[in-house]
Every structure is written in C-alpha cells, then in structure tokens.
Amino acid sequence: xxxxxxxxxxxxxxxxxxxxxxxxxxxxxxxxxxxxxxxxxxxxxxxxxxxxxxxxxxxxxxxxxxxxxxxxxxxxxxxxxxxxxxxxxxxxxxxxxxxxxxxxxxxxxxxxxxxxxxxxxxxxxxxxxxxxxxxxxxxxxxxxxxxxxxxxxxxxxxxxxxxxxxxxxxxxxxxxxxxxxxxxxxxxxxxxxxxxxxxxxxxxxxxxxxxxxxxxxxxxxxxxxxxxxxxxxxxxxxxxxxxxxxxxxxxxxxxxxxxxxxxxxxxxxxxxxxxxxxxxxxxxxxxxxxxxxxxxxxxxxxxxxxxxxxxxxxxxxxxxxxxxxxxxxxxxxxxxxxxxxxxxxxxxxxxxxxxxxxxxxxxxxxxxxxxxxxxxxxxxxxxxxxx
Amino acid sequence: xxxxxxxxxxxxxxxxxxxxxxxxxxxxxxxxxxxxxxxxxxxxxxxxxxxxxxxxxxxxxxxxxxxxxxxxxxxxxxxxxxxxxxxxxxxxxxxxxxxxxxxxxxxxxxxxxxxxxxxxxxxxxxxxxxxxxxxxxxxxxxxxxxxxxxxxxxxxxxxxxxxxxxxxxxxxxxxxxxxxxxxxxxxxxxxxxxxxxxxxxxxxxxxxxxxxxxxxxxxxxxxxxxxxxxxxxxxxxxxxxxxxxxxxxxxxxxxxxxxxxxxxxxxxxxxxxxxxxxxxxxxxxxxxxxxxxxxxxxxxxxxxxxxxxxxxxxxxxxxxxxxxxxxxxxxxxxxxxxxxxxxxxxxxxxxxxxxxxxxxxxxxxxxxxxxxxxxxxxxxxxxxxxx
Numbered sequence: 001x002x003x004x005x006x007x008x009x010x011x012x013x014x015x016x017x018x019x020x021x022x023x024x025x026x027x028x029x030x031x032x033x034x035x036x037x038x039x040x041x042x043x044x045x046x047x048x049x050x051x052x053x054x055x056x057x058x059x060x061x062x063x064x065x066x067x068x069x070x071x072x073x074x075x076x077x078x079x080x081x082x083x084x085x086x087x088x089x090x091x092x093x094x095x096x097x098x099x100x101x102x103x104x105x106x107x108x109x110x111x112x113x114x115x116x117x118x119x120x121x122x123x124x125x126x127x128x129x130x131x132x133x134x135x136x137x138x139x140x141x142x143x144x145x146x147x148x149x150x151x152x153x154x155x156x157x158x159x160x161x162x163x164x165x166x167x168x169x170x171x172x173x174x175x176x177x178x179x180x181x182x183x184x185x186x187x188x189x190x191x192x193x194x195x196x197x198x199x200x201x202x203x204x205x206x207x208x209x210x211x212x213x214x215x216x217x218x219x220x221x222x223x224x225x226x227x228x229x230x231x232x233x234x235x236x237x238x239x240x241x242x243x244x245x246x247x248x249x250x251x252x253x254x255x256x257x258x259x260x261x262x263x264x265x266x267x268x269x270x271x272x273x274x275x276x277x278x279x280x281x282x283x284x285x286x287x288x289x290x291x292x293x294x295x296x297x298x299x300x301x302x303x304x305x306x307x308x309x310x311x312x313x314x315x316x317x318x319x320x321x322x323x324x325x326x327x328x329x330x331x332x333x334x335x336x337x338x339x340x341x342x343x344x345x346x347x348x349x350x351x352x353x354x355x356x357x358x359x360x361x362x363x364x365x366x367x368x369x370x371x372x373x374x375x376x377x378x379x380x381x382x383x384x385x386x387x
Numbered sequence: 388x389x390x391x392x393x394x395x396x397x398x399x400x401x402x403x404x405x406x407x408x409x410x411x412x413x414x415x416x417x418x419x420x421x422x423x424x425x426x427x428x429x430x431x432x433x434x435x436x437x438x439x440x441x442x443x444x445x446x447x448x449x450x451x452x453x454x455x456x457x458x459x460x461x462x463x464x465x466x467x468x469x470x471x472x473x474x475x476x477x478x479x480x481x482x483x484x485x486x487x488x489x490x491x492x493x494x495x496x497x498x499x500x501x502x503x504x505x506x507x508x509x510x511x512x513x514x515x516x517x518x519x520x521x522x523x524x525x526x527x528x529x530x531x532x533x534x535x536x537x538x539x540x541x542x543x544x545x546x547x548x549x550x551x552x553x554x555x556x557x558x559x560x561x562x563x564x565x566x567x568x569x570x571x572x573x574x575x576x577x578x579x580x581x582x583x584x585x586x587x588x589x590x591x592x593x594x595x596x597x598x599x600x601x602x603x604x605x606x607x608x609x610x611x612x613x614x615x616x617x618x619x620x621x622x623x624x625x626x627x628x629x630x631x632x633x634x635x636x637x638x639x640x641x642x643x644x645x646x647x648x649x650x651x652x653x654x655x656x657x658x659x660x661x662x663x664x665x666x667x668x669x670x671x672x673x674x675x676x677x678x679x680x681x682x683x684x685x686x687x688x689x690x691x692x693x694x695x696x697x698x699x700x701x702x703x704x705x706x707x708x709x710x711x712x713x714x715x716x717x718x719x720x721x722x723x724x725x726x727x728x729x730x731x732x733x734x735x736x737x738x739x740x741x742x743x744x745x746x747x748x749x750x751x752x753x754x755x756x757x758x759x760x761x762x763x764x765x766x767x768x769x770x771x772x773x774x
Contacts, residue, residue, distance in 0.1 A: 034704050194675075198654065199770075203588065245772070249637050252636070252658070267586070267665070273770070274771065275773045276643075277771060278639060282667065286689055286694070288581075290720050302669075302671065316722075317421050328675055335704040384665055385662050
C-alpha cells in the first residue's frame with residue numbers, strides 16, 4: 001500500500017501534547033501504541049483517452065450541491081453542454097460560472113438532445129424522482145443530489161422505469177462518496193480492519209443558517225428530515241455492513257423547536273437492522289453558531305475486533321482540517337489524516353455510463369438506501385412524549 | 388464561579404497544534420473561538436464535626452466496584468466496622484486492605500448490629516435487591532453498585548419496602564456520580580449552557596478482559612446487558628433531561644459474537660423518550676485491546692442552543708487524562724478539562740443518612756432509572772435480522 005506512515009510515539013516524544021495545559025501525560029490513559037497515518041494521495045486522474053468524453057447537462061439548480069456534482073463530472077473529463085432551470089436567477093449564477101453551458105429554453109429541449117448522455121440535478125427534492133424518470137425515459141442516465149426520491153410511490157416508479165430502460169439512476173450519497181475520511185473508513189472496514197461489523201452509529205447535525213428558500217421549510221417539498229438528512233446515514237449503515245437487506249426497527253421525526261415553521265422537521269432518528277448488524281442514527285437542524293462547520297458529523301463503526309470513528313467535518317477543539325479517522329483494533333490506536341483519500345465515485349460513474357456497468361454503486365443498492373430511508377420516514381413517530 | 392479559565396487562541400498561537408503532522412491550520416475549520424477551561428478544584432472536605440460519623444459495613448464483594456464505594460464513604464468521614472461475604476478469598480483480600488473491618492460470621496450478624504447505619508454492597512447482581520430489602524427491613528440504609536435491581540419483581544418489592552421503612556436504597560450510578568467530566572456536564576446543562584435538552588446519545592463499550600467470574604456469563608445473575616451496562620445510560624438520559632417520566636421506544640439485546648458463552652449478552656441498545664427529549668444508547672462488550680481503557684465511553688447531549696460531548700475515559704489519540712468535556716454553544720467551542728470537578732454524591736449520601744434527606748439522589752429518581760432499564764430489558768428484541 002502506497003502510504004506514508006510513521007509512529008508518533010507519544011510516550012517518548014510528547015512535545016505536541018505537552019503544550020496543552022494539562023498535567024503530565026500518562027500514555028496508558030490515552031491509548032496504547034498510538035500511530036499516526038496519512039492516507040495515500042489522490043490517484044492520478046484517469047487518462048482522458050481511456051474513456052470517450054461524456055456529454056452532460058444540468059436540470060434543476062435549487063440546491064448548491066449542484067456545483068460539487070458538476071465539478072465531479074468536469075474533473076473527470078465529462079463535458080457540460082447545457083443547463084435548464086425554472087429560476088432565471090439560478091441559471092444566471094450557473095452560467096456565470098460555467099459559460100460553456102448553453103441555456104435551454106425548456107427541460108424538453110435537453111431531453112430531446114441526443115448528444116446528451118447524462119443529466120445531473122439538484123432540483124427541489126420532491127421534483128427529482130419525476131425528473132429522473134423522464135430522463136431515463138428519454139434514454140439518458142441520471143445523477144441526482146440526495147434525497148434522490150421523496151416518496152415510496154416515486155421509488156416504485158423509478159425502479160420500474162429503470163428496469164425497463166436500463167438507464168442509471170444514481171443518487172450522490174455525498175456523506176460517503178464525497179467524504180475522504182468516510183471513503184477511507186469504508187475501505188479499511190471492507191479490508192477487515194475491525195473484523196465483522198456489528199453496529200454503526202451516526203449523527204448528522206446541521207446548521208440552518210440564513211436565506212433558506214421556501215421549499216426548505218415544506219415537508220412535502222424537502223421530503224422529511226429522515227428522507228433528507230437520514231439518507232446519508234442509511235447509506236453508511238448499508239455500505240459499511242455490506243447488507244443486502246435491511247429493516248427499520250423504530251423511527252422518530254418531528255419539529256421540536258421551530259414553532260414558527262410548523263411544516264418543518266428539525267429532528268429525526270432511527271434504529272436499523274440488517275442480517276448481521278444493528279444501526280442507529282440521529283439527524284437534526286440544531287448545530288449552534290459556535291462551531292465553524294455546517295455540522296459536527298460523527299460516525300462510529302463497531303466490529304468484532306475493533307472500532308473506528310469518523311469525524312468528517314471537524315475535530316472539535318482538536319486537530320485542524322476536516323477528514324479525521326480514528327481506528328482502534330486489538331493492537332493499537334491509529335489516527336488517520338484522510339483528506340487525500342481518492343474519491344472514486346466520479347470516474348466510476350462516467351465509466352459506467354460508457355461501459356453500461358455498475359462500478360460506482362450497484363443500482364439495487366442505490367434504491368435499497370432510498371427504500372429504507374422512506375420506510376423510516378413512513379413509520380416515524382413523534383420524538384418526545386408530550387409533543 | 389471559582390474557576391481558572393483562559394483563552395487558547397488557536398488562530399494566533401498554534402504552537403501545540405503545529406506539532407501535529409498536519410498542513411497549515413485553518414481555524415475556521417476546527418471551531419470558531421476555542422476556549423480551554425479547567426474546572427474548579429475539589430472542594431475542601433466537609434468538616435467531620437459537621438456530621439456525626441456514620442458506621443457502615445460491606446456485604447457482598449463480588450465486583451471490585453466495592454472498593455470505590457468503600458473509598459467514597461471513608462473519604463467523607465464514615466467508619467467501616469464490619470464485612471461479610473460468602474467467599475473467604477474475597478473477604479481475605481478485603482480485610483488485607485481494610486484491617487479495621489471486623490469479619491462477621493453471617494450476614495445476619497451485621498443486620499443485627501444496631502450500631503451499623505449503612506450497608507454497602509457489590510454482590511452478585513441478582514442477589515443485590517433481596518439483600519437491600521433485608522437491609523432496609525433491618526432498619527439500615529443501603530448503597531449498592533449498579534445494577535442495583537435485576538428484575539421488575541425485585542424492583543416492586545424494593546419500592547414497597549422502601550416506602551414502608553423510609554430507609555435509603557441508593558444505587559451508585561457511577562458513570563455519572565463517579566465521573567468528574569459527566570458531573571461537570573450535568574452542572575453546565577442544568578445551568579442552561581446548551582438551552583433545553585432535546586437528545587442524549589451515549590455509547591458504553593466495555594472490555595471483557597480476563598478472569599471474569601462464572602456469574603459474569605449468566606444472564607440471570609448479571610441481569611442482562613441492558614440492565615447492567617445500560618443502567619448508566621438511562622441515568623444519563625434522566626439526569627440531563629430532568630425527566631420525571633420516561634418510556635422505552637425500542638430495545639435490543641443479544642449475543643452477537645460469543646457463541647461459547649450462550650447465556651451471555653454482548654450487545655444492547657435502546658431508544659428512550661421523555662416529556663421533552665429523546666434518547667438513544669448502545670452498550671457492548673467489544674472494546675478491543677488497542678485502547679488502554681475499559682471502554683471509550685461517549686455521551687453527546689444536544690440542546691436547543693448548543694451541544695456537548697463527554698469523553699470520560701479517554702480522548703482517543705488526543706489529550707492525556709480521562710475527564711474531557713467539549714461544549715459548543717451559539718458563540719464558541721470550549722474544551723473543559725474536568726478532572727478536578729467535585730463529586731458530591733458521597734458527602735451528600737452521608738448527610739442524607741444523618742438528616743433523612745434526599746440530596747444525593749431522590750429516591751423516586753433512583754427507582755425510575757431502574758424501572759426504565761428493566762422495561763428496556765423486558766421488551767428487548769434480537770439486535771439483527773438473522774440471529
């Protein structure tokens with residue numbers, strides 16, 4: 001494995017820690033052997049000549065996630081040719097950044113363009129699946145921001161049309177696919193670093209911030225807090241456990257502290273179950289102003305022979321940067337700075353578009369995540385006794 | 388508040404962090420203003436003259452927690468006068484450390500001793516409640532290691548006899564009452580540091596280690612993993628939320644990876660609910676050898692205006708020591724070294740014994756924790772689909 005690795009022997013060289021305002025360091029307390037590791041640097045970009053360029057368009061720009069979706073495609077050699085959105089101001093901002101994108105007058109103009117192979121979208125959540133279905137029916141592949149489906153009826157129709165058309169309906173589960181630390185964690189777990197996975201526990205707190213659009217507050221449009229933020233969490237559970245079926249044991253969602261927005265949900269959680277592992281997650285919109293990230297997400301994965309913790313956005317009052325991975329096995333504690341872990345989703349999706357393969361994410365997996373999320377949403381009960 | 392406090396302005400003085408093998412530190416990523424705080428030192432011991440000395444005895448020495456129970460009483464001015472246990476080797480080890488303890492020939496000899504006001508016990512878990520009931524019926528107070536009750540029938544009887552005799556039945560919920568960081572967290576939360584509590588999430592991993600006695604593996608004797616390890620977790624939930632009623636939404640427990648010990652439970656989790664807050668916890672016996680603590684416990688408390696995380700045993704690959712508290716509010720991120728936080732349980736319990744008050748922990752609260760734990764245990768289902 002091409003990885004720079006070195007021992008940070010805290011017992012004999014505690015200069016870094018000595019600077020903390022603490023009493024003498026007792027290495028027996030903070031872990032046995034502690035090893036610091038830096039994940040391998042980004043792999044060289046795949047040669048452009050290895051794959052014919054994929055022409056793609058954007059439809060629906062309501063969430064700014066669209067920009068990372070576009071960058072992922074451009075950075076892997078795809079060609080952006082057109083854009084359509086109902087909102088002129090969103091189109092104007094988009095074409096300022098991407099002047100190469102022709103502005104289509106209608107969605108249909110893009111669907112009718114035989115040269116376009118892929119449509120990417122971050123439209124209003126409950127409009128995404130209907131769009132994806134039209135895209136597949138027009139013979140194109142679809143890559144969409146999460147939540148990629150907001151109702152079980154939409155999911156059934158998306159599954160039906162996908163099976164019929166054999167197009168790709170890819171939901172960008174960014175909490176994993178765009179997170180170097182989480183990507184590295186998946187690789188390590190699948191390589192057996194903590195034995196067999198028994199439990200995953202994730203928290204996905206979020207900051208509301210300012211200037212949220214109207215649809216952000218409307219449950220039908222944003223799809224419910226479990227369906228929205230919970231999507232990443234169910235993806236973690238199924239990805240780490242490699243589960244091929246799952247069940248929701250219990251789920252809760254509701255509005256605990258935003259009485260002025262009665263149709264909003266600010267809290268949700270759920271217990272999950274797979275063949276050989278259990279899971280839990282909590283998502284919320286309560287991240288306070290005193291931390292400079294949209295949310296101090298955490299993910300703990302417990303195995304038969306170790307556990308790991310991902311701190312993908314911030315190491316609270318700790319190390320700089322935002323790609324932290326801690327792994328404990330039977331022998332040692334490792335800190336892994338994971339920011340340079342390669343993210344294979346983009347190149348693999350483009351390969352899949354060209355080769356009609358499923359290397360980025362199996363289609364059945366994509367829909368299974370959505371199904372479990374929507375089942376949680378459907379059976380969610382109030383989070384507290386009195387509300 | 389008598390507390391040393393100082394600003395660790397990482398933006399301008401990043402010497403400590405610069406020593407980590409990291410790229411340049413971006414303070415905007417690791418938190419806004421970061422403040423390091425050291426909790427107030429231990430309060431002076433209460434004057435012995437303020438309270439008549441309390442004479443106490445130990446009955447049941449099966450768990451080594453008995454030693455911290457004894458130390459807590461001795462350190463606050465109580466007088467150890469006698470000991471009884473069925474196992475001569477446990478008595479021998481005990482009297483070697485505490486030669487002042489007269490060895491009673493029978494439990495009854497201690498119960499009949501009018502001078503003894505308090506019995507402390509860490510006997511085999513399922514024998515604790517019957518002992519506590521006999522102790523109260525003999526007119527004495529009782530302080531017991533957790534789990535303090537292992538069946539709902541025992542709980543009902545303990546409640547009945549306690550109400551009848553007006554004796555104290557105190558269960559030492561050590562995860563809070565013996566943990567400086569957790570104690571400090573409770574104080575801060577009750578003072579409003581994170582607004583109204585909405586959610587608590589705890590994990591209580593444990594290391595099995597070597598030389599566990601027979602009863603450790605027998606469900607009837609240890610009381611089930613939720614009833615045993617889960618006790619701390621339910622205590623956290625009720626203590627932080629100040630809930631006076633609670634419900635179990637869902638619970639799971641089972642044996643995931645110890646097939647040679649079929650009557651053991653190595654995993655449990657549960658979702659809890661109170662009037663205005665939700666909770667979740669996981670407990671397990673999977674702590675691997677690579678971390679030098681019995682378990683990397685965590686507790687996250689989310690409020691309407693902030694959140695905190697307690698790392699009471701280890702700051703994984705981080706700061707030395709074992710009493711770490713991280714608190715984020717609307718303005719800043721604080722790291723609090725909490726090891727010197729005073730622990731009021733011991734002196735308050737002795738006060739209560741003398742004054743017939745409930746300052747250490749209300750009796751109704753003690754039983755409510757046990758009730759919720761035992762309800763979780765009673766309704767627990769298998770953790771995974773196939774097992």
